[in-house]
Each structure stands twice: as C-alpha cells, then as structure tokens.
Amino acid sequence: MAKGVKPRVKVPKKAAAGDAITIKTLISHKMESGQRKGDDGNLIPRSIINRFTCDFNGENVIDVTLEPAISTNPYFEFEATVPDAGEFKFTWYDDDGSVYEDSKTIAVG
DSSP, X not given: OOTTOEEEEEOOSEEOXXXXXXXXXXXXXXXXXXXXBOTTSSBOOOBOEEEXXXXXXXXXXXXXXXXXXXXXXXXXXXEEEESSSEEEEEEEEETTSOEEEEEEEEEEO
C-alpha cells in the first residue's frame, strides 16, 4: 500500500430529482510512472492509481482507466444526474493491489 494515500470527495448534500450535480474527487498519490531513475541510477518502480470508478446506488456513473502520464494527486470533476436519494461509492485501484474507497450520500428534495 502506498504511503499517505488519501481520497477526498465533494458531493452536494441535497439536489432536486433529475438534477445534474457536479462531483469533485482528488486522491493524494505520488503516481510514479516507472520511467524515472532514482538517486542510485535504477528505475523507480511504477506505482500509479490505474483505475477510478464511481457508482450511484449500485449503477456505474463513471469508470476511468489511468495511464502513467497522469499527474500526481489525480483530480476528477464530472456531472451525474440524481434520480433519487442515495449513495455514491468512489473506488480507486492502485498498481500494488490496494483499493481505496469513499462514499457520500445525497438527499433529494
């Protein structure tokens, strides 16, 4: 597991049914591409978040495959339509097999 990895998510607490809302996510991660050399002259092993998903009440909203060219601390901003109250589940997958999760609920009214 990479050190200091921390997901952060911003979802409105409330929306009207059918509204498109803006969701913002950021995860603290070094995102080492595997192409740089360390002080010893050897390549630093690749260590990146390679996939990000967001589901709402069990249905996929977004599924992104990341490549080594993504910068440190990947940030995503996207819109989702909220048909009713529920829970967003956010998942980040690391090269080392670690999985980082967060969730946020939203009310409709």
